Amino acid sequence: MTKEIRICMGSACFARGNDKNAEIIEKYISENNLDAKVELYGARCANICEKGPNFYINDECTNDLKKVMEYLEGLKNE
Ligand code: FES
Numbered sequence: 001m002t003k004e005i006r007i008c009m010g011s012a013c014f015a016r017g018n019d020k021n022a023e024i025i026e027k028y029i030s031e032n033n034l035d036a037k038v039e040l041y042g043a044r045c046a047n048i049c050e051k052g053p054n055f056y057i058n059d060e061c062t063n064d065l066k067k068v069m070e071y072l073e074g075l076k077n078e
Pocket of ligand 1: 010012014052
């Protein structure tokens with residue numbers, strides 16, 4: 001199964017930092033040659049804006065950028 005990270009690009013999450021977070025995640029994937037291991041997508045608002053900025057690691061929703069980065073770091077050794 002392809003691994004995927006989705007970043008909510010709805011206006012609330014975007015305003016709460018996902019504009020910058022998307023750049024950070026994209027840069028990390030590129031710099032660590034993870035492009036073949038993980039797909040990065042933008043996601044639509046899931047109406048949980050108050051919890052945002054939201055991400056999805058595969059189907060798991062989180063608002064913790066650190067968790068996303070740790071997941072990506074783990075993929076380096078797979
Ligand atoms: S904008 Fe991200 S959940 Fe609504």
